[in-house]
Amino acid sequence: MTRFVEVIARRDCKSFFTSGMEICRRRVKSRPSLRGDLTATGQRGCGSGRVVAKSTAFRYQKHEPPGAPWRARQPEDGMALTFKGGIHPPEFKHFTEDKALVEARRPGLVVIPLAQHIGAPAKPVVGKGDTLKAGQLLGEPGGFVSAAVHSPVAGKVLKIADHPHAMGGLKPAVIIEPAEDGGDGEWELMEPIAEPGRVEPEKLVERIRAAGIVGMGGATFPTSVKVVPPKGHEFDTVILNGAECEPFLTCDHRLMLERGEKIVRGLEILLQITGARNGVIAIEANKPDAVAHLKELTKDSARISVVKCKVKYPQGAEKQLIKAVTGREVPVGGLPFAVNVLVQNVGTAYAIAEAIYEGKPLVERALTLTGPLVSEPKNLWVRLGTPVSELLEQCGGLKGEAARFIMGGPMMGMAQHRFDLPVAKGTSGLLFLPPPPPEAFTEGPCLRCGKCVDICPMNLVPCDAALYSRAGNLDEAERYGAADCIECGSCSFVCPAKRHLVQSIKLLKPSVLKRRAERARAAK
Amino acid sequence: MSVEDNKAQPDKAAETRSDKPDKAPAKPKKAPGKAVKKKDPVELYELSVSNAPHLKGKAKTSKIMIAVCAALVPALVGSVLFQGWRSLVLVIIAAVSAVVFEALIQLLTKRKLTIADGSAALTGVLLAFNLPYGVPWWLPVVGSFAAIAIAKQAFGGLGYNLFNPALVGRAILLASWPVHMTTWDTVPKLANLSGTTIDALSSATPLAVMKHSAAVLAEPGLYDPGAVSQASEAVSQLTGPLGIGKLALGQVGGCIGETSALLLLFGALILIMIGVVDWRIPLSYLGAIFVFTAIFGGVTTPDGTYHFTGLFHLMAGGAMLGALFMATDMVTTPVTKGGRIIFGIGAGLLAAIIRLWGGYPEGVSYSILLMNAATPLIDRYTTPKFFGSRRAKEAANA
Numbered sequence: 001m002t003r004f005v006e007v008i009a010r011r012d013c014k015s016f017f018t019s020g021m022e023i024c025r026r027r028v029k030s031r032p033s034l035r036g037d038l039t040a041t042g043q044r045g046c047g048s049g050r051v052v053a054k055s056t057a058f059r060y061q062k063h064e065p066p067g068a069p070w071r072a073r074q075p076e077d078g079m080a081l082t083f084k085g086g087i088h089p090p091e092f093k094h095f096t097e098d099k100a101l102v103e104a105r106r107p108g109l110v111v112i113p114l115a116q117h118i119g120a121p122a123k124p125v126v127g128k129g130d131t132l133k134a135g136q137l138l139g140e141p142g143g144f145v146s147a148a149v150h151s152p153v154a155g156k157v158l159k160i161a162d163h164p165h166a167m168g169g170l171k172p173a174v175i176i177e178p179a180e181d182g183g184d185g186e187w188e189l190m191e192p193i194a195e196p197g198r199v200e201p202e203k204l205v206e207r208i209r210a211a212g213i214v215g216m217g218g219a220t221f222p223t224s225v226k227v228v229p230p231k232g233h234e235f236d237t238v239i240l241n242g243a244e245c246e247p248f249l250t251c252d253h254r255l256m257l258e259r260g261e262k263i264v265r266g267l268e269i270l271l272q273i274t275g276a277r278n279g280v281i282a283i284e285a286n287k288p289d290a291v292a293h294l295k296e297l298t299k300d301s302a303r304i305s306v307v308k309c310k311v312k313y314p315q316g317a318e319k320q321l322i323k324a325v326t327g328r329e330v331p332v333g334g335l336p337f338a339v340n341v342l343v344q345n346v347g348t349a350y351a352i353a354e355a356i357y358e359g360k361p362l363v364e365r366a367l368t369l370t371g372p373l374v375s376e377p378k379n380l381w382v383r384l385g386t387p388v389s390e391l392l393e394q395c396g397g398l399k400g401e402a403a404r405f406i407m408g409g410p411m412m413g414m415a416q417h418r419f420d421l422p423v424a425k426g427t428s429g430l431l432f433l434p435p436p437p438p439e440a441f442t443e444g445p446c447l448r449c450g451k452c453v454d455i456c457p458m459n460l461v462p463c464d465a466a467l468y469s470r471a472g473n474l475d476e477a478e479r480y481g482a483a484d485c486i487e488c489g490s491c492s493f494v495c496p497a498k499r500h501l502v503q504s505i506k507l508l509k510p511s512v513l514k515r516r517a518e519r520a521r522a523a524k
Numbered sequence: 525m526s527v528e529d530n531k532a533q534p535d536k537a538a539e540t541r542s543d544k545p546d547k548a549p550a551k552p553k554k555a556p557g558k559a560v561k562k563k564d565p566v567e568l569y570e571l572s573v574s575n576a577p578h579l580k581g582k583a584k585t586s587k588i589m590i591a592v593c594a595a596l597v598p599a600l601v602g603s604v605l606f607q608g609w610r611s612l613v614l615v616i617i618a619a620v621s622a623v624v625f626e627a628l629i630q631l632l633t634k635r636k637l638t639i640a641d642g643s644a645a646l647t648g649v650l651l652a653f654n655l656p657y658g659v660p661w662w663l664p665v666v667g668s669f670a671a672i673a674i675a676k677q678a679f680g681g682l683g684y685n686l687f688n689p690a691l692v693g694r695a696i697l698l699a700s701w702p703v704h705m706t707t708w709d710t711v712p713k714l715a716n717l718s719g720t721t722i723d724a725l726s727s728a729t730p731l732a733v734m735k736h737s738a739a740v741l742a743e744p745g746l747y748d749p750g751a752v753s754q755a756s757e758a759v760s761q762l763t764g765p766l767g768i769g770k771l772a773l774g775q776v777g778g779c780i781g782e783t784s785a786l787l788l789l790f791g792a793l794i795l796i797m798i799g800v801v802d803w804r805i806p807l808s809y810l811g812a813i814f815v816f817t818a819i820f821g822g823v824t825t826p827d828g829t830y831h832f833t834g835l836f837h838l839m840a841g842g843a844m845l846g847a848l849f850m851a852t853d854m855v856t857t858p859v860t861k862g863g864r865i866i867f868g869i870g871a872g873l874l875a876a877i878i879r880l881w882g883g884y885p886e887g888v889s890y891s892i893l894l895m896n897a898a899t900p901l902i903d904r905y906t907t908p909k910f911f912g913s914r915r916a917k918e919a920a921n922a
Contacts, residue, residue, distance in 0.1 A: 087581070089579050089581070090579070247579060319911060319912065320911075323911075329911060329912045329914065330911075330912050331912045331913070332910055332911070332912040332913045333912075334912065403570075403571060403572075404571065404572050404573070404574070404578060405571050406576075406578055408576075410576075410577065410578040410579045411576060411577040411578070411579060412576050412577065413576060413578065414576065415571075415572070415573040415574050415575070415576070415578065416571070416573070417571050417573045418571075431578075433578060435572050436572055436574060436578075440574075440580055441574070444585050444638075444641065444682075444683075445681065445682050445683030445684065446683050447585060447588070447682070447683055447854045447855055448683065448854050448855050448856075448857070448859050449588070449854040449859075450802065450854070450858070450859035450860065450861075450864070451583070453859045453860055453861070453908070454802075454861065457911065458910055458911040458912075459908045459909060459910050459911045460908075460910060461859065461860065461903075461907055461908070463859060464859075464903075479907065480907065481910055484910050484911070484912075487576075489576050489577030490577075492577050492580070493577055493579060493580060493581045494581050494583060495581075495583070496581075496583035496584050496585050496587070496588055497585050497683075498580060498584075500575070502576070502577065503575045503576075506575070
């Protein structure tokens with residue numbers, strides 16, 4: 001029904017100028033917040049553009065030039081920003097949300113996989129037996145889309161060998177024995193850039209690349225590649241993703257609370273690199289303290305605003321966050337640069353600030369070690385490469401006998417079968433859950449209840465997409481959205497028949513995408 | 525179905541229980557170093573591995589079925605109060621026989637027994653709700669067989685049936701035993717409760733009275749004056765506040781579940797509130813009936829008064845039961861939001877057309893069955909616009 005109204009509203013705006021004005025006026029009257037926005041942009045009514053904004057999203061001007069004066073709606077509106085669809089899983093944040101970040105003990109063994117990011121693995125530049133300083137380069141980027149890796153400790157390279165990898169299988173890794181002396185002595189750091197405002201953006205990007213920074217929300221896409229839009233595109237908005245919509249995880253929350261200054265500085269650097277005029281820090285409404293803290297920190301900044309998003313999964317998904325904050329929809333199969341927006345995790349912004357101001361490579365990160373089975377759940381500040389087993393020991397081990405161990409959040413994280421895996425750049429959580437109830441795996445027949453269709457944040461038809469994915473029918477699977485799935489798992493969460501919807505779609509998605517790419521190439 | 529055959533594949537991903545110590549020898553030797561020599565806590569635990577998401581919601585098929593059954597209880601209580609204990613007995617007979625038939629068929633065809641999901645029991649209850657009060661005890665049993673064996677299991681069981689099983693059961697009974705299915709004169713309590721002219725006509729449902737009266741009033745010259753005056757009185761009674769009130773409360777003749785519109789509405793509102801039932805189908809269905817009968821269903825009595833029948837058609841007969849509980853059957857209705865509205869409007873229009881101009885006084889069950897057949901088509905043509913597809917189109921046009 002809302003969609004129906006929305007469609008009518010949009011048609012009106014487009015073809016009947018006057019009625020469009022009327023609708024806009026009514027909107028403005030009913031919501032004082034928008035009045036401010038509209039006057040701020042000098043756009044009264046919507047004769048030249050269109051109102052796509054529904055109850056909550058910001059209006060989107062079709063011909064809005066990049067860099068036009070633009071502000072995200074402010075949380076003073078009383079309403080949190082949101083997108084259509086999504087679910088409300090239990091949050092389980094109470095385990096760790098009040099616990100400050102604790103520095104984890106220096107690891108007894110460090111395993112640095114050469115592939116911790118999307119793209120080509122890093123090429124090792126050290127050899128067996130080499131003595132390392134903390135912060136020393138271990139591997140240089142193996143291609144354009146790649147990232148460097150550094151040593152988080154002083155020590156000695158034991159060997160470069162295959163090691164179990166969080167993404168499955170064995171992948172080459174640099175295995176380091178930390179120096180015995182208990183300290184890391186002198187760090188090998190890059191030269192700090194004290195005044196990034198006076199430096200060429202290219203140099204800052206080069207520094208981000210040298211520091212091995214990747215997207216730390218879990219996607220691990222090399223940041224140096226992401227911050228430079230392809231030719232013909234530019235960013236007008238940078239959104240820092242502090243939504244942390246995955247249940248259980250609280251490390252971004254703590255990072256924002258305890259180290260907010262550096263996050264804001266990271267955002268300023270991103271604004272400088274991209275030339276974007278607006279920086280937005282988007283935080284879910286269940287972290288009011290973080291919202292207040294960052295607002296306080298940014299109150300003097302004209303370009304940076306802090307917005308509150310509705311508590312909903314997957315609020316932190318890139319496309320959904322852009323929709324919630326700006327009202328813009330990233331086109332199907334497209335990337336955020338298509339709507340002039342860059343999204344980065346708050347942890348990434350922190351790492352950028354460290355790399356620029358201190359010259360420190362990405363060798364540490366915040367993570368949440370939690371779950372009902374953990375004796376003392378904690379937010380930890382850990383060095384990359386620390387084996388999970390060591391961190392688990394520091395949290396008092398597990399209560400109970402059988403468990404599920406998940407790297408990442410419970411909705412999108414990967415279940416692992418061993419504890420000797422190292423913490424990598426994209427590891428935001430280590431989650432220990434009780435064994436799944438047996439019925440969790442027994443599928444019932446699809447009732448066609450449409451719950452998955454109702455909540456799909458991408459507006460797909462998950463039940464049919466899953467059905468055809470299993471049948472291997474590429475055409476039909478694509479027709480119902482298998483290629484556009486963001487794999488958030490909301491459909492599997494709500495399914496009353498406990499069907500493996502997202503799991504099935506994941507099976508065929510690579511083939512569908514491959515075919516789509518081939519088709520696009522053939523069209524050119 | 526091929527879907528069933530392929531089920532094993534994702535299961536592999538979903539359920540791989542791995543016992544760490546067993547697997548260890550197969551893995552290459554772990555990295556050397558002192559940390560490995562320490563007793564690894566990994567040895568103590570058995571880890572289950574499955575594909576994300578690792579959290580599942582509380583919704584469950586059986587819970588949905590139980591909730592719908594529970595929402596039907598107020599209407600059943602109303603039926604017992606207004607009609608008598610026989611309705612409860614019929615409901616129990618229908619539900620038990622439906623469960624027994626489902627179990628028997630699944631045992632005979634060596635399939636997994638799924639009577640615990642409650643869907644068969646719900647089908648039985650809904651079937652009984654569609655039967656007149658006075659039917660012989662064996663009729664619900666036959667109806668349950670038709671519903672479960674023919675409409676449901678022959679199509680592959682829950683989730684695969686094309687038509688609403690309870691309505692197929694009813695349609696088969698109506699075609700096979702029309703006398704039993706349209707005899708309403710054995711309702712003992714109603715004669716006492718209704719003190720109006722409907723009394724004289726208590727052998728028929730209000731809808732039949734309305735249809736007959738409307739036919740009489742359309743061509744009053746063909747009937748004797750007594751019949752005409754009786755018809756006009758019946759129409760003014762039925763569309764007046766008293767008649768509507770009695771229809772809403774349930775003090776009229778009709779099927780077991782059709783008596784009280786308000787009690788059905790009460791149960792359904794709870795279902796909508798807890799999210800089991802989507803509001804789109806009931807609202808669009810009832811809205812279509814209301815609008816259509818309001819426009820085309822008006823009756824003018826010889827004294828020149830125009831009687832508006834929109835509200836009457838909402839309250840009378842199976843409109844409420846159909847809209848709230850039969851047309852909202854998940855399996856046989858569209859999955860998309862737009863599709864549900866199309867389904868509701870289509871079924872509502874069909875029901876109104878059958879009521880006003882069709883051969884039967886009541887058209888709810890056929891309207892739903894007809895739209896059931898259109899459901900796959902509706903689903904196919906109402907696939908929602910994917911997130912960003914509108915924007916992609918704009919970009920392509922620009």
